[in-house]
Amino acid sequence: MRAAVQSAFGKYTAIGKVTIKNQVAYIMDFLMRTSFLVIIIYVFMQLWGATYSGEGRTIAGYTFTQMIWYLIISESITLATPSLSGRIEEEVKSGDVGYRLIRPVHYIGYHYSAYLGEVYFRLGVNLLVGFVLGLVVLGFPSFGMGWLGLLAVSLGSFTVNFLLNLMIALCAFWIEETRGLEFVYRKLLFTIGGMMMPLDIFPPLLRRVSEWLPFQTVLYYPAKMAVALDASELPRMLATQLGWILLLGALALLLYGKGVKKLHVNGG
Amino acid sequence: MAVIQVEGLTKTFRVKDKEPGLSGSVRSLFHPRFQEKQAVHSIGFEVNRGETLAFLGPNGAGKSTTIKMLSGILHPSAGTADVLGFCPWKDRKQLAYKIGCVFGQKSQLWYHLPPEDTFELMGRIYDLPRADFLARRQLLVDRFELGPYLKTPVRKLSLGERMRCEIASSLLHRPEVLFLDEPTIGLDVVVKQRIRELIRELNREEGTTVFLTSHDPGDVEQLCKRVIVINHGTVILDDSVGNMKRDFLGKKTLHLKLREEAPDLQLPGVEVVKRKGTGIRLSVDTTLISMDELLGRMVQDWRIVDITIEDPAMEEIITFIYSRDSQNDELKERCRREGELA
Numbered sequence: 093m094r095a096a097v098q099s100a101f102g103k104y105t106a107i108g109k110v111t112i113k114n115q116v117a118y119i120m121d122f123l124m125r126t127s128f129l130v131i132i133i134y135v136f137m138q139l140w141g142a143t144y145s146g147e148g149r150t151i152a153g154y155t156f157t158q159m160i161w162y163l164i165i166s167e168s169i170t171l172a173t174p175s176l177s178g179r180i181e182e183e184v185k186s187g188d189v190g191y192r193l194i195r196p197v198h199y200i201g202y203h204y205s206a207y208l209g210e211v212y213f214r215l216g217v218n219l220l221v222g223f224v225l226g227l228v229v230l231g232f233p234s235f236g237m238g239w240l241g242l243l244a245v246s247l248g249s250f251t252v253n254f255l256l257n258l259m260i261a262l263c264a265f266w267i268e269e270t271r272g273l274e275f276v277y278r279k280l281l282f283t284i285g286g287m288m289m290p291l292d293i294f295p296p297l298l299r300r301v302s303e304w305l306p307f308q309t310v311l312y313y314p315a316k317m318a319v320a321l322d323a324s325e326l327p328r329m330l331a332t333q334l335g336w337i338l339l340l341g342a343l344a345l346l347l348y349g350k351g352v353k354k355l356h357v358n359g360g
Numbered sequence: 361m362a363v364i365q366v367e368g369l370t371k372t373f374r375v376k377d378k379e380p381g382l383s384g385s386v387r388s389l390f391h392p393r394f395q396e397k398q399a400v401h402s403i404g405f406e407v408n409r410g411e412t413l414a415f416l417g418p419n420g421a422g423k424s425t426t427i428k429m430l431s432g433i434l435h436p437s438a439g440t441a442d443v444l445g446f447c448p449w450k451d452r453k454q455l456a457y458k459i460g461c462v463f464g465q466k467s468q469l470w471y472h473l474p475p476e477d478t479f480e481l482m483g484r485i486y487d488l489p490r491a492d493f494l495a496r497r498q499l500l501v502d503r504f505e506l507g508p509y510l511k512t513p514v515r516k517l518s519l520g521e522r523m524r525c526e527i528a529s530s531l532l533h534r535p536e537v538l539f540l541d542e543p544t545i546g547l548d549v550v551v552k553q554r555i556r557e558l559i560r561e562l563n564r565e566e567g568t569t570v571f572l573t574s575h576d577p578g579d580v581e582q583l584c585k586r587v588i589v590i591n592h593g594t595v596i597l598d599d600s601v602g603n604m605k606r607d608f609l610g611k612k613t614l615h616l617k618l619r620e621e622a623p624d625l626q627l628p629g630v631e632v633v634k635r636k637g638t639g640i641r642l643s644v645d646t647t648l649i650s651m652d653e654l655l656g657r658m659v660q661d662w663r664i665v666d667i668t669i670e671d672p673a674m675e676e677i678i679t680f681i682y683s684r685d686s687q688n689d690e691l692k693e694r695c696r697r698e699g700e701l702a
Contacts, residue, residue: 099487102484106481110477110480113473114473117473118472188466190428190433190434191466193432193433194452195456196453196457196485356433357435
């Protein structure tokens with residue numbers, strides 16, 4: 093048993109490691125994308141600046157500085173997540189998914205390790221760029237333990253995002269194009285996932301709806317934890333993430349099982 | 361001892377039938393009609409440990425489908441298969457540790473990273489103990505002469521260098537059966553030769569069973585001892601490469617150079633393919649005339665300067681087998697149609 097766990101650990105960390113190395117090879121391309129962060133933050137600073145000058149010092153409990161840091165974090169996470177569905181759709185279409193199956197690695201486990209390796213590496217770079225940017229325009233942030241809060245919910249956030257993405261991607265077994273679904277999903281993250289603004293600003297009804305959906309756990313949770321840490325909320329957030337991970341994980345496995353069966357029977 | 365046993369293996373795909381045009385597309389959306397397409401039709405064969413087998417057939421003959429069933433990716437519609445004591449589609453994961461696959465048209469190396477990173481990953485994925493992995497890697501690096509490329513990103517390697525890395529990376533876990541799907545596709549003659557040598561060595565020294573598909577007659581001739589030809593999903597030939605070459609056509613090509621122009625030989629089974637001055641090319645059917653008889657007559661009638669006797673080119677044999685099979689098919693098809701009419 094212990095040996096099996098050790099072997100699995102070795103396999104999947106090796107996959108994560110090689111993905112990170114691969115990311116380093118793409119670093120220039122990636123830094124270009126990160127520079128996009130600077131533009132977005134500039135635009136939002138203007139927007140929120142105008143809003144705050146009309147509304148007063150805080151909006152829904154966030155100061156201007158907190159709001160912009162919130163955006164830096166939520167944008168850094170968004171820009172760190174790769175288009176998993178594009179990648180898996182490509183594998184399903186080209187039949188590469190079959191060739192992955194002949195390795196002694198679980199297909200989802202493979203992609204999950206690769207995804208985590210990639211996403212944490214990119215997040216690190218994004219946060220570094222974002223931090224420097226924030227430092228220049230806003231001054232040193234007063235997150236305190238917020239960094240730890242961010243780290244604590246980040247795994248759950250990425251895992252939920254992975255599972256949602258995976259489910260969209262697995263639809264490629266049945267439909268030709270998953271790009272449309274992915275587009276809708278990304279827009280949902282932008283809005284009720286809390287990328288553009290914290291959920292606290294939403295009108296009560298919309299807020300209640302958003303709280304019953306998984307999207308908030310992906311961006312709102314980590315960004316909120318970083319800029320306005322409330323340690324008492326942490327257990328609830330982690331529990332909510334875990335709940336979604338279990339539910340979505342079960343659904344994704346079910347979908348995967350059906351997809352693989354279709355592959356086995358009809359070659360994809 | 362058989363490492364692969366296949367019996368009555370059949371695979372039928374359901375293919376969506378779509379009528380042309382927009383209205384056809386819409387109709388197939390609501391009332392999809394399916395057509396049964398038989399990719400592999402009840403094939404059976406055995407492969408023994410240490411054999412080098414060429415698995416041939418024209419495009420669409422069912423080769424890939426068979427390999428996919430033997431490696432566990434596809435479930436068959438009927439029939440059984442046993443690879444190294446496992447049922448591929450039921451014990452895919454256990455089997456994965458014991459087989460290796462190289463697909464000439466798909467890369468398993470990480471494109472932006474040097475090959476050693478992929479090797480490292482493979483070592484982990486196949487649970488190789490560290491010391492064992494290092495020794496094995498060293499052996500393969502030496503044998504495949506990969507030292508100079510080990511630290512170069514794969515995207516900067518030439519196709520030949522890359523292919524050597526591909527094969528080496530699929531050998532790290534010492535597979536007992538190696539499936540090679542067109543390993544020499546797109547390579548130049550020298551590299552092809554080298555790859556064949558390497559596979560031959562591997563087979564000889566480690567007893568690895570080699571299951572190879574290829575469209576290159578040279579692969580078959582120089583690498584394999586046995587050949588299975590399938591077409592339209594059925595096995596149409598299963599024999600040793602030597603037998604196939606000797607018996608199948610029974611034809612030899614003779615190139616002659618004579619001292620002076622002379623009349624043709626009028627013999628059964630001998631055909632003049634080309635004649636230009638004192639040079640003659642003959643095609644001889646050895647089932648109709650024996651070699652000593654022919655040579656006797658030639659020495660008697662002609663004054664020979666030079667003579668070369670050639671076996672039929674593998675390419676010709678394969679072309680012949682394929683075409684013979686499709687002729688048979690046409691015949692069968694006609695019989696069937698006539699039977700239906702009657």
